[in-house]
Amino acid sequence: MNDDLCAGWVARFADEESLCLAALALEQSNLVGWELVSPYPCRFFRGQGKIQGKIQEHGHEESSRWRLLSIWGVIGGFLGGMFASLWIQLTQIAGNPLVSQGRVPGWSSWANLAPPIFESLLLGAGLGVVVGILVSGRLLHWYDWTLGSKDLRKLASTNGFFVTMPRSCGMEGRAFLENLSPLSLEWVETPPQERCGMAGWWISLVVVILAIGGLMWNVGYREPTALIFNNMREQSGGGYDDQGGVTVPPYSLALSIGGVEGQADCGRSDQLVEFPTKGSSYTLTGRVNGSFGDMLPVELGGMLDSPRLLREGKELYVIHCAVCHGANGDGKGAMMRYPEFPRVEAFWEAKYRNYPLGRMFVSVADGQGNMPAFRTRLTVRQLWSTIWWVRDIQQQGENLKKLKNHE
């Protein structure tokens, strides 16, 4: 450690008047590194800005430009304003699809942006000035050898006017101080155990590391892509449904969309038939001898058409599928309003019409493309009944097309 930081002389003067005379004398000398210490900003200095400036400049080698707190304030204010503008640009104008598609009324009113920019400017300016105070006041400087002086520590807050002079000034400096006839002259050498001013630095270091780490962990940089919803493939299979329970469909939702006719039970009261839960039967895999079958499983009556099954399937379809596939299966569900969302084709396109029922079961149960898997959300019976309704939609669509062509 630099010796200058460990020892020196502390001279005490009677009042601010004599301290100032001493300062003027020191200012004429070629001594370097001395400081004036007083319990309050002395009136003598305050009245004579030039003298104060000179005294503050004296003996310190670093440039004085960092002293201009107003510059710090201006820089901070500029950064604050830029921050707000960047925020607006990134998150609102460039990124926000609602804004870029013109869906937020009144967005073109630039007066809306004045308050946040104004506040950020003030915030930046204030922070800038505080940083300036810390830097140019040589703060965040927890260790100082003068702390070892008894007189200074006792009187600095009340009536102590001191000149401190580091050891590097040598006996010349001491003689100079003696000539100024101070009240007392103390040689201060801080014992090694007192040189523990690093605590503050360690704490600062920890705070900075925590802050940076927290920012990196929490903020990071994320691609500001304009996605309203995630790609469904990236979502989990179904949250609480994974616990093995059966999802209770939101009936109120289905009712509000108008998809439920009467009191539907979604098959929950119709569990007379035992469905397999394990194994590789057609009911669970949609395959017979490795190839897709095209009929309902025997538990549901094979090829028999059941109005009850259809009603149940329609209800489940409205709840789980219609948001993308459309209430009538035209592939124009509510999600298609978002251009970022993948397109869905109508069920009566040839691609889907040619699917055997087993193939459709596998698609719905295990997911296909952007569509998530529903095996954990619906029971096997519910899966089959939904598919049965989709097949019904396809046939109706075909009939519709035929009718249109006929016309």
Add this chain to the structure above:
Amino acid sequence: MSEKDDKERYSSLDEGGDIRNTPDSHMVRTVVAMAESQTGVVWRVVFIVCLSLAVWGLGLGSWRIAMEGVGVMGVSNNVPWGLDIVHFVFWVGLGHAGTLISSVLLLTGQHWRSPIARGAELMTLCAVVCAAIFPFVHVGRIWMAWMVSPLPDVSGIWANIGSVVVWDVLAVGTYLLLSVLYWYVGLLPDLAVLRDRCVAGWRRRLYGVVSLGWMGTSRQWGVYERGGVLLAAVLTPLVVSVHSIVSFDFAVTQNHGWHETIFPPYFVAGAILSGMAMVQLILVTIRRVYGKGIGLYLDGRILGMTGRFVLGLSLVMGMMYFWEVMVAFLNGGQSQMMMMARLFGHDASVWWVMLVGNVLLPQLYWFKRWRRCGYVIVPVALGVLVGMWSERWLIVVHSLEQAWRAVMDSTYCPTWVDGMMGLGSFGLFVVLYMVLMRVTPFFSLCEMRLHQEGQKNQGEGGGL
């Protein structure tokens, strides 16, 4: 080498002998004694009561709102803002007087402010902390509150910076941050005094760290003074803008009772009025409790000056109320119906309490004797606080309650949770103030010193 010589030539000072003889020793001792003395029984009882109030009210209230949903509050679809927003506006307003005293009056060279500036700043901090709690809790899903921050989120949903609610977060956040920094920077020399006065132990280490190595060199004093003026120059527009933006929450909404162009100055004047009343209450309390300590420095002259502020602002508020009523009647229609409901409706008493508390009671301050008399100040200040609270209630709740369609017809009835939150915020305010007043000096020693010098020389004085 020179150590022995020095000891021979200059006898070191006697322990403590010199301090007692210095002119400012009483000031330093009283201020430091606050931090060093043991707490009394009364202090502890009040502290524990208020702490329990804060934990019960804010803690349990917030917990219930977060866990059970906003349904536990009295708000409904038609009156979506209730007591929580009333308290938010009330507490934010209280803070403004502190900033006014510490920064605006510094820039204008009002030296009488020095003994109370720190205490008023402290009030600002505590009040803004109390205020900041309410909007967050009121969100309901408090864990989603971060979504107003400018963090791009993977879901692609961002806060709309053109929304007044986001302006509000920015304004109050800026206000809180800069108020804390201003208070802290002003505190540095006094923390250094505490550091120097502590003999050893964790207390000295703590004060040593938080005083950032303040030595009181002439360079530091220069920076301190200039920095104080600059920060005051930043805070002055801030104090005006913060409550203006809070008023935008209402004024930019097309709702009778809210959509008024006069709202920004109306809110700022009301805020400073209520804040000054709170400052007066605190001053009178401290004079009573610490009459032999720091209370000695809070003389009647200072109370008189704050009283003048209250008086002047009460006249301003009277003018604003008059304007509001006249404009409503000039406009006619629903505005007029709204004003008639306020003045003569079923809960018209709130309006009249507001008028009495904010405008009529402070007229007692026309007399110098009463301006300086604690027995007059306490009821008047309490009256102003009640009046300002009533004004917030009128603006927030009453305006929403007035419905012009049958389907919107509803009344607002606060629940226990609303009341708990309000009481809890009061407890938190008192607890914070009591703690911060004890661990930090109540007034700035250097500024008081300059204040005294200035009085001697009729010259300058100032600083933070």
